[in-house]
Amino acid sequence: xxxxxxxxxxxxxxxxxxxxxxxxxxxxxxxxxxxxxxxxxxxxxxxxxxxxxxxxxxxxxxxxxxxxxxxxxxxxxxxxxxxxxxxxxxxxxxxx
Numbered sequence: 863x864x865x866x867x868x869x870x871x872x873x874x875x876x877x878x879x880x881x882x883x884x885x886x887x888x889x890x891x892x893x894x895x896x897x898x899x900x901x902x903x904x905x906x907x908x909x910x911x912x913x914x915x916x917x918x919x920x921x922x923x924x925x926x927x928x929x930x931x932x933x934x935x936x937x938x939x940x941x942x943x944x945x946x947x948x949x950x951x952x953x954x955x956x957x958x
Contacts, residue, residue, distance in 0.1 A: 864890070865889055865890050865893045865897050865898060865901040866887050866889055866898070866901050866902065866905065867887070867888045867889060867890065868887070868888050869885065869886065869887050869888075869952075869954050870886035870887065870888060870941065871954060879951070879952070882945065883945055883946045883947075883948065883950070883951070884943055884944065884945050884946075885902075885943070885944050885946065885952050886941055886942065886943050886944070887902070887941065887942050887944065888939055888940070888941055888942075889915075889940050889941070889942045890940070891917075891938075891939075891940045893940070893942075895913040895915060895942075898913050898915070898942045898944070899913050899944070902944050902952075906952045908946045908947065908950045908951075908952060909946065909947040909950060910944055910945070910946055910947075911945045911946060911947055912944075912945045913942055913943070913944050913945075914942070914943040914945075915940060915941065915942050915943075916940070916941045916942075916943070917938065917940050918938045918939050918940070918941065919938050920935050920936065920937060920938040921935065921936045921938075922934070922935050922936075923935065923936050
């Protein structure tokens, strides 16, 4: 089981990483803050100061088509906002 699924690379998160040293990851729903901190420190060799987590809820979706109304659910996800120690950075593009 991998705790870190993928990093969130958006314009907003790039600005936060430059100013505050904060990075976002989509993580496993069952992972806690201690496991996330250990996984980030092990994978990127940085010191993690704090971890904040957010659970995005499952949303129901409805589409109106010729065949009728189709209903379904869009799965939720868990995000972790990780703050690293001052002066340290995570380079997501180093292994490309």
